[in-house]
Amino acid sequence: xxxxxxxxxxxxxxxxxxxxxxxxxxxxxxxxxxxxxxxxxxxxxxxxxxxxxxxxxxxxxxxxxxxxxxxxxxxxxxxxxxxxxxxxxxxxxxxxxxxxxxxxxxxxxxxxxxxxxxxxxxxxxxxxxxxxxxxxxxxxxxxxxxxxxxxxxxxxxxxxxxxxxxxxxxxxxxxxxxxxxxxxxxxxxxxxxxxxxxxxxxxxxxxxxxxxxxxxxxxxxxxxxxxxxxxxxxxxxxxxxxxxxxxxxxxxxxxxxxxxxxxxxxxxxxxxxxxxxxxxxxxxxxxxxxxxxxxx
Amino acid sequence: xxxxxxxxxxxxxxxxxxxxxxxxxxxxxxxxxxxxxxxxxxxxxxxxxxxxxxxxxxxxxxxxxxxxxxxxxxxxxxxxxxxxxxxxxxxxxxxxxxxxxxxxxxxxxxxxxxxxxxxxxxxxxxxxxxxxxxxxxxxxxxxxxxxxxxxxxxxxxxxxxxxxxxxxxxxxxxxxxxxxxxxxxxxxxxxxxxxxxxxxxxxxxxxxxxxxxxxxxxxxxxxxxxxx
Numbered sequence: 001x002x003x004x005x006x007x008x009x010x011x012x013x014x015x016x017x018x019x020x021x022x023x024x025x026x027x028x029x030x031x032x033x034x035x036x037x038x039x040x041x042x043x044x045x046x047x048x049x050x051x052x053x054x055x056x057x058x059x060x061x062x063x064x065x066x067x068x069x070x071x072x073x074x075x076x077x078x079x080x081x082x083x084x085x086x087x088x089x090x091x092x093x094x095x096x097x098x099x100x101x102x103x104x105x106x107x108x109x110x111x112x113x114x115x116x117x118x119x120x121x122x123x124x125x126x127x128x129x130x131x132x133x134x135x136x137x138x139x140x141x142x143x144x145x146x147x148x149x150x151x152x153x154x155x156x157x158x159x160x161x162x163x164x165x166x167x168x169x170x171x172x173x174x175x176x177x178x179x180x181x182x183x184x185x186x187x188x189x190x191x192x193x194x195x196x197x198x199x200x201x202x203x204x205x206x207x208x209x210x211x212x213x214x215x216x217x218x219x220x221x222x223x224x225x226x227x228x229x230x231x232x233x234x235x236x237x238x239x240x241x242x243x244x245x246x247x248x249x250x251x252x253x254x255x256x257x258x259x260x261x262x263x264x265x266x267x268x269x270x271x272x273x274x275x276x277x278x279x280x281x282x283x284x285x286x287x288x289x290x291x292x293x294x295x296x
Numbered sequence: 297x298x299x300x301x302x303x304x305x306x307x308x309x310x311x312x313x314x315x316x317x318x319x320x321x322x323x324x325x326x327x328x329x330x331x332x333x334x335x336x337x338x339x340x341x342x343x344x345x346x347x348x349x350x351x352x353x354x355x356x357x358x359x360x361x362x363x364x365x366x367x368x369x370x371x372x373x374x375x376x377x378x379x380x381x382x383x384x385x386x387x388x389x390x391x392x393x394x395x396x397x398x399x400x401x402x403x404x405x406x407x408x409x410x411x412x413x414x415x416x417x418x419x420x421x422x423x424x425x426x427x428x429x430x431x432x433x434x435x436x437x438x439x440x441x442x443x444x445x446x447x448x449x450x451x452x453x454x455x456x457x458x459x460x461x462x463x464x465x466x467x468x469x470x471x472x473x474x475x476x477x478x479x480x481x482x483x484x485x486x487x488x489x490x491x492x493x494x495x496x497x498x499x500x501x502x503x504x505x506x507x508x509x510x511x512x513x514x515x516x517x518x519x520x521x522x523x524x
Contacts (some may be wrong), residue, residue: 038316039323054339080378083400154468158413165412166377166398175346182342186335206456220308228313232320240332247340259343 009048018272021241023217024213030221033211037225040204042199045233045277046240047190049270054244054263055187058130058235060179061109070105071256077104077170081133082165088159094136099167103129107171114175116183124171126164175255201225216291231275237274241267307457363452367508368418374511375450376418382417382449384408384425384480391435395447399426407432408480414471417454418509419449421473425480429497433482436499444500445478454506462498469498476503 039216053059077099082092107124141148204225208218244263249256375381375397382395397416399409408427415421427433439445441461447454456478463484477500485495 034312034318038313038320042320042324043328050335073508080400083402086401162399162412168373169377169397169412172374172376173346175342178342178346182338185338212339221312223309224312224316227309228316228320231313231317232324235321236324236328236332240336243332243336244339246345247336255347256343263339 010289029211030208030218031224033208034221034225034228037204038229039224040200040228041145041229041277042232042236044194044201045230045274046236046270047193047197049233049237049267049273051187051190052273053266053270055183055190056266057112057179057183059262059266059269060116060175060258061112063258063265064108064112065105066261067254067258069254069258070101070108073104073108073171074099074101077167080170081165084159084163084166088155090137090140092227094133094140097127097136098132103132104171108173111171111173112176115173116180124168126168128165129167130160133163160209175259214292214295216288216295219284219288219291223281223288226277226281226284230274230281232276233274234271237267241270330492349480361448361450361452363507364455364505365507368451368510375410377412378403382409382447385446385448386435386439386443388443389435389438391433391439391445392430393427395425396451405431411471414479415473415476415509416509417449417478418452418476418507419511420476420508422469422471423478424469424471425478426504427482429482429484429486433480434486436480436482436497437486439499444504445480445499447478447506451509452507455504456501457504458499459502460500462500464496464498465494466496466520477501478503 018223078095081095081099087095107129108272111124112170131136137147137160141152146152205218205222208221209215210218212218244267245260248259248263356487377398378396378400380394380396384393384395385391394407396403396407396409397412399411403409404427408418408425411424411426414424417423427436429436439458439461441458443458445456445458447456459477469481480499480501481496484495486497
């Protein structure tokens with residue numbers, strides 16, 4: 001009886017050693033998995049912030065709409081047209097009747113849309129502008145009783161065409177092409193990164209669930225990764241926001257204000273996306289508690 | 297001091313993510329930051345290249361390109377109305393004039409103006425450039441056939457040779473896309489500001505060298521066989 005007792009005791013002692021080792025391995029693997037979940041979660045959240053933020057053409061458009069861009073352009077276009085009309089012997093006030101904020105905002109939005117969404121040519125459509133100008137000039141001639149002839153019509157057409165080209169070059173927004181190139185370069189990269197990161201997180205989750213008999217213990221490591229990943233994403237977003245704003249010239253011009261405004265809006269949105277990661281963490285904690293209660 | 301199970305769990309939820317976060321920040325600084333820096337510099341580049349008035353900021357000789365051959369394409373931005381984008385030179389008569397895109401009265405008070413309905417240097421058509429005979433284009437009076445005229449622009453350097461000098465009535469000139477020619481014109485007779493001058497003197501110059509250019513941003517320059 002005493003020998004049986006001894007053997008059973010030593011067996012139990014040996015079993016105790018193995019299980020500690022196993023627990024040690026499990027912990028190390030779990031922490032490594034949590035580390036990958038953290039990196040993937042942070043990378044995924046930052047990429048999502050970039051796609052919906054600085055790589056989102058709507059952010060740029062919103063930023064332009066909120067600035068004084070259209071009023072500024074209206075002033076420039078009207079001024080240039082007035083001078084051209086004056087130099088052709090026509091009254092400068094025709095310019096005020098032709099150009100307006102609506103026309104400029106419609107044409108500007110069109111070139112931004114076409115340029116950034118690749119919906120068509122990245123050039124200004126001057127048809128409406130030229131038609132309006134033509135109607136006003138010929139209307140003025142009629143009013144003044146000026147007789148039209150081929151030579152006058154030809155000269156007027158040339159004037160309208162030249163004014164149209166000036167209008168197009170005034171409205172041209174070279175940033176659109178540059179922004180489009182930037183967007184093309186990083187949007188796909190971020191999208192692929194998001195898919196890869198989600199894949200890694202799913203694999204790590206499955207690994208942790210397989211590794212731990214009590215599922216809530218596995219999910220606990222997922223929570224560690226998610227919590228640290230979300231905080232890391234917030235830190236990276238703040239650093240990116242500051243660095244990007246610091247790199248862009250700050251000279252109070254409307255152009256640079258549009259870019260700074262676009263960056264600020266983009267990263268505010270990015271911050272909320274990272275908070276979404278924390279929300280997911282809270283949900284996972286609730287799930288852990290539930291599974292734990294079920295297990296007990 | 298021994299902690300209860302609940303407290304131990306709470307501490308684990310602080311310590312484990314905290315330790316992971318520190319490692320994560322280190323990983324970001326080593327691996328992520330360089331990638332982010334590339335993105336930031338790309339954004340900076342886009343903002344500088346996309347600046348609308350970039351072409352007008354010509355404040356030194358270094359702003360003109362020295363490219364004299366080949367084809368320029370890609371992200372070349374077309375000249376902007378009212379902005380200087382080049383310089384016309386003819387050393388033998390002392391001509392050195394800033395070249396603007398557009399030919400309004402305001403522009404002609406600042407230099408030579410290229411008609412927006414004509415082509416730009418390198419586009420392969422007629423480049424119609426006007427100037428006042430009493431100011432910037434006064435040296436044209438001494439220009440003769442066979443002389444070289446250079447046009448330095450922000451994207452390339454062009455050389456033309458005077459092929460023909462005409463005196464014409466009126467102000468119509470046919471713009472063609474068939475051949476690249478620099479056409480300089482001004483009022484004639486030179487300096488006769490009191491007279492009623494309807495004539496123009498036109499210097500037609502053939503292209504000798506210079507790169508071809510394609511404006512990808514906005515094909516705003518040039519019209520097919522228009523009359524100016």
